[in-house]
Amino acid sequence: MAMSNTPDIKSAEEQIIQQAFDDLLNDYLNSNHRRKVELITKAFNFANQAHAGAKRRSGEPYIMHPLAVARIVCREMGLGSTSICSALLHDVVEDTEYTVEDINNMFGPKIAQIVDGLTKISGGIFGEQASAQAENFRKLLLTMSDDIRVILIKIADRLHNMRTLGSMLPAKQFKIAGETLYLYAPMAHRLGLFSIKTELEDLSFKYEHPEEYAFIKQKLKSTEKDRQILYDHFAAPVLEKLNNMGLTYEMRARVKSVYSIWNKMQSKGVTFEEIYDLFAVRIIFDPLPGIDEKNVCWDIYSAITDIYRIRPDRIRDWVSRPKANGYQALHLTVMGPDGQWIEIQIRSRRMDDIAEKGFAAHWKYKENNVEEDTELDKWLQTITEILESPDPNALDFLDTIKLNLFSSEIFVFTPKGDIKTLPQGATALDFAYALHTNLGNSCIGAKVNHRLVPLSHPLTSGDQVEILTSRSQTPQPEWLNFVTTAKARTRIDAVLKKFRKEMAKKGENKVVAALEHSEVDAGIPNQDKLAVYYGFAKREEFFFAVGKEEIVLPENVKKILKEKTDNVLFKYVKQALGVVKNQKPEEKAVPIEKIRFDKTKPYTLKEEAFERNYVIADCCKPIPGDDAFGFINDDNTVIVHKRSCPIGLKLKSSFGERILTTEWSSHKNASFEATLEIKGIDSIGVLNDITKTISDDFSVNIQRLLIEAKDGVFDGKIKMYVHDVEDIQKMCVALSKIKNVKAVGRVAD
Structure with missing residues (x-):
């Protein structure tokens, strides 16, 4: 019986696949790109044949995934045939016998280059090991600086994976959601893909905090009627005024995303009812012939402020000076007729396109938009500079990049009047490094608006800054505490590492000389004993201290080596292995070396007498009832973090294979x-x-x-x-x- 049903199933699948491809073609034909239907059809047929018989975890044919990614690339990002073909082919080299050379022969070097870039970073940006993670991320950014479409397709791939995350195991969901929130959402934000960034955040939040997500969704639904009344009262006189101006426009209310509402509730410590900016009014107009878009924005601004009282500290002019991700709009906040502050965003149709589709929309308006493309080139240049930093540690490297991904901009002037763009919170030292590495390395202070300030002085938009230098100055470790830009951090790190290496070498030579002088073996065991004696867990730290003359070795070190160092050694070995500090006696975790973790089921956090089968993380201190997850430590101990914990977020992103879903048992005897x-x-x-x-x-x-x-x-x-x-x-x-x-x-x- 099963045999006779097989052709019917196959036929039904073929119809579903064909329908998905027809939908993709319709989206493409409705765009303003050149008609390259043959090339897209060829790529689809090739990918369909290559993935024939393969299934996704959900049970649907595998080709549905590349088709969905291609549709996101076309419909939601506005990209053309090259990107659509690359999206259709993005998993072919990774999952089948075909090579990049085969793609090159059939579809040309440009598509082959993009597919190669996507293949290099496959399986998620984060690898199983830290070094692989950093390397994959470097590959992504290097390829990205070659062709921005690589990262755009990768974001589309991640968006579809998030939309279909329900078929994954919970522990895998946490890993992917954490990774998305940690890296992909800020990357989409930086590239101006606002709607995609919002959806990625909301989907991550939905899987990490399902109860809070459902609660906020329900609250938004129950208050929808009140918001509509508020909007109608506000809109009536504005619509009349705009109609009299002869504009073609649309005006609508846009509700804040679930994730951003929750974020605000957490950061401000307020309830849902206390959030007053639940929606913003957006006015999108079609440009008038012969009239500059900027002037129309200010005309609409003037019309609204004739009706309502403005809040002066909430005006944001991104029309005259767009954000680094290309975003342009005029924001203002007015007091509405019901006594509530209402934010209004004014944009042209072109500005709205760029706000929703980011840099992808720039090709559509390329001849008019040199400035935004220049901004993109500048950003890619800073990424390239970071990549030149030698030997980055994986997580430090990601944090460094993230510093630049999430930042808002300020505009600062040089003494000659040139403008430099810096992240919000940047200091005088950041500005020095932005001008030149040598200026940063030798910086001793600055004059901001002709007033002398220290290196740590935070800058604000409109400041004029002159950097003061000295030949004798060198970067200091404390500088890392007050720089905010990735470039400054990597440059300071590089100098400090070099200095530390030289000093440690000098110390090592002194230690070896002292051992030889005392006529004992100068090998590693004795070097380790000396390090432990002076209270160092690592030999290199001991060498550094000796090199800096913080430790002066005695004339004869033989006496030190004869002393019993077992107890001292045990103490520092424990420190070196990262045993949990400040652990209370009652929080001692049960040794669980022999337990095998079943990741298909939640790990129960038990409370038995005064012993637990887990340890509470110091960073976020979850308690029973909190949304939490477990992280398997090197010594097989389960460390419990809140799901919203920033450190937990890094762990989910970087060590997905060590993540456990958890559930609390009754903890009525524990505190x-x-x-x-x-x-x-x-x-x-x-x-x-x-x-x-x-x-x-x-x-x-x-x-x-x-x-x-x-x-x-x-x-x-x-x-x-x-x-x-x-x-x-x-x-x-x-x-x-x-x-x-x-x-x-x-x-x-």
Whole structure:
């Protein structure tokens, strides 16, 4: 029976595949690109034949994935035939017997080069090992500097993977979602792919925090009617005014994404109801013949401010000076008729295209848009400079790149009036390195607006900066604490590494000479013993200290070597292996070397007497009830992090094979650290009411209480031991009922 059904299944699959390809062609034919249908058809037929019989984890034919990626590339990014063909072929070299040479022979060098770039970074940017991870990322960026379409197709590939993530195991979902949030979303943001960046963030959030995601979605749905009334009241007089101006335009309200709402709730410590900028009004107009788009933006601005009162500190003019990712728009915030602040974004159709599709849209308007292309070239140039940095550590390297991916820009002037673009928060030292490496290395200070400032002085838009140098100056380790740009960090690192290497070599020579002088073996075992004796876990650190003359070796080191160093050695070996510090006796993890982890099921976080089968991470301190995940340490211990923890995010991105989904068992006998922040009006007896509520009503042990009052308002933090999230929630409700207490919420310590 099964045999006779097989042709029917095959026929149905072929129809589905053909329909998907027809949809792709329709999207392409509706674009303004040159008609190269034959080439796209040839690429589809080749990929379809190459992937014949292969299935995705969801059970659908594998070719549906390249077709979906090609459709994203065409429809959502606005790219043409070269990118569509490359997307269709992107997995052929990786998953089949065909080579890049075969692609070159059939489709030409440009498509072959892009497919080769995509193949080199396949399997996710993050490899199994740190060095492979850094190398893959370097390959991606090097190829990207050759042809930006490589990264655009890679982002499209990731977007489709995120849209179909439901068929993956939970631990794999965490890895992919963490990786997406850590790297792909900021990369899409930097390339101006706003709608894709938003969807990547929302999908990552959906898999990492399903309950919060569902809660915010439900809240948005239930408040939709109120928002519509608010928008209608605001829009009526504006529509009348714009119609009188003779414009062709559309005006609509755009609701904030689920992820950005949650992010704001977390960072500001507020509830959903306290977020007032849930939507922004967007006005998109078609340009008028012979009138500059910028002038139309300001005309619309003038019309709106005739009706509503403006908030001067919230004007953002990205029309005159676009962002580095090409974004252009005029933003203003006005007081609406219902007494609420409303943000308005004014853009031309071209500006909206670039805002949604980023650099991909620039080809559409290339002849008019030299400036944006120049900005892209500048960004790729900074990436190339970072790649020149010798021997980058994988995670440091990714963090360095990320510094530049996420930043907003400021514009700073040289003494001659030239403009330099820097990230928000950049310092005088960053500016020095932006001008030239030698200027940065020898910088001793700066004059900002003719006033003398230190190297660490943060710059703001419009500052005029003159760099002061000295020949005797060299980069110092503390400089790394206040530079923000990737270029400055890598240049300082390079000099410090070189200095450290030279100093360590000098120290090593001194150690070897001292051992030989004492007529003992100068080999590594004795060098290690000396390092341990002086309190160093690593030989290189000991050499460095000797080189800098922080340690002066005695005339005869033989006596030191004869002393028993076993206890000292044990102590430092433990440190070197990274055993968890400050671990409380009751938090001691059960040795689990022999346990094999089943990643298909959640790992249960057990509480048995005073022993646990896990360790709480110091960075985020999750408690029972928190969304959490497990990370398998080198010694096979499970370290538990919150899913939203920034350090946890790096672990998910970099060590996906060590991630476990977790579930909490009942923890009514155990206590966990938690910190509450409480704010309100200062009054007699309020502190007494707070402590009484915590101690009497909840029998909670307060570890630390710090409350400060100023100008009639108090603000405090209470550190205590609780059983789980439910304790915290009940406590917040009880405390918020106390007279004059205005806000209560859990915060990181």
